[in-house]
Amino acid sequence: DGGITQSPKYLFRKEGQNVTLSCEQNLNHDAMYWYRQDPGQGLRLIYYSQIVNDFQKGDIAEGYSVSREKKESFPLTVTSAQKNPTAFYLCASSISPGTEETQYFGPGTRLLVL
Amino acid sequence: GQNIDQPTEMTATEGAIVQINCTYQTSGFNGLFWYQQHAGEAPTFLSYNVLDGLEEKGRFSSFLSRSKGYSYLLLKELQMKDSASYLCAVVPGGGNKLTFGTGTQLKVEL
Numbered sequence: 331d332g333g334i335t336q337s338p339k340y341l342f343r344k345e346g347q348n349v350t351l352s353c354e355q356n357l358n359h360d361a362m363y364w365y366r367q368d369p370g371q372g373l374r375l376i377y378y379s380q381i382v383n384d385f386q387k388g389d390i391a392e393g394y395s396v397s398r399e400k401k402e403s404f405p406l407t408v409t410s411a412q413k414n415p416t417a418f419y420l421c422a423s424s425i426s427p428g429t430e431e432t433q434y435f436g437p438g439t440r441l442l443v444l
Numbered sequence: 445g446q447n448i449d450q451p452t453e454m455t456a457t458e459g460a461i462v463q464i465n466c467t468y469q470t471s472g473f474n475g476l477f478w479y480q481q482h483a484g485e486a487p488t489f490l491s492y493n494v495l496d497g498l499e500e501k502g503r504f505s506s507f508l509s510r511s512k513g514y515s516y517l518l519l520k521e522l523q524m525k526d527s528a529s530y531l532c533a534v535v536p537g538g539g540n541k542l543t544f545g546t547g548t549q550l551k552v553e554l
Contacts, residue, residue: 372448372531373487373531388541418484420486429542437486
């Protein structure tokens with residue numbers, strides 16, 4: 331079955347701790363994206379990658395970092411510099427980088443601060 | 445700048461028809477997506493409109509008017525499982541990022 335997987339489903343972060351959210355896809359898609367979703371707000375783009383070994387900041391990149399060493403994987407690290415990390419994080423991919431391409435989403439990771 | 449407006453909440457009756465509106469003001473326009481998102485789950489693709497007019501796909505249809513900066517999603521023969529949030533997302537002109545609206549929470553009642 332082709333698709334996008336995210337893990338874990340729930341993640342707890344302590345103050346001052348970095349945490350990494352996993353995103354894997356076996357759709358052979360070139361482009362991958364990370365969004366953050368907060369209640370009452372639209373999805374906001376954190377980072378995106380159009381091709382392996384390349385990524386760009388989205389609208390709210392501060393306090394986050396990513397890597398794209400493999401086509402299938404696009405992990406997101408929430409650093410201690412992100413002061414309000416509690417949110418629902420969604421990873422997506424599209425067959426090519428064009429914004430007209432449909433983005434397919436993973437099941438999401440809910441991050442909570444202890 | 446980009447601005448997308450959708451109603452926050454709507455309520456409709458099972459078996460009825462509901463129209464969810466989306467208006468946008470963006471710097472350029474190359475298309476509009478509609479996604480469905482059940483609580484705590486991933487958004488799933490419903491439709492993509494580039495040209496003016498109505499596109500029908502089963503119980504769901506989507507309409508676009510580029511000159512008016514307006515789209516709507518029409519859901520027919522509503523079912524309880526249609527209770528979800530419906531997200532409108534615009535493809536800006538010359539840009540490389542989607543802009544999402546805040547979503548419309550639809551509640552289908554008996």
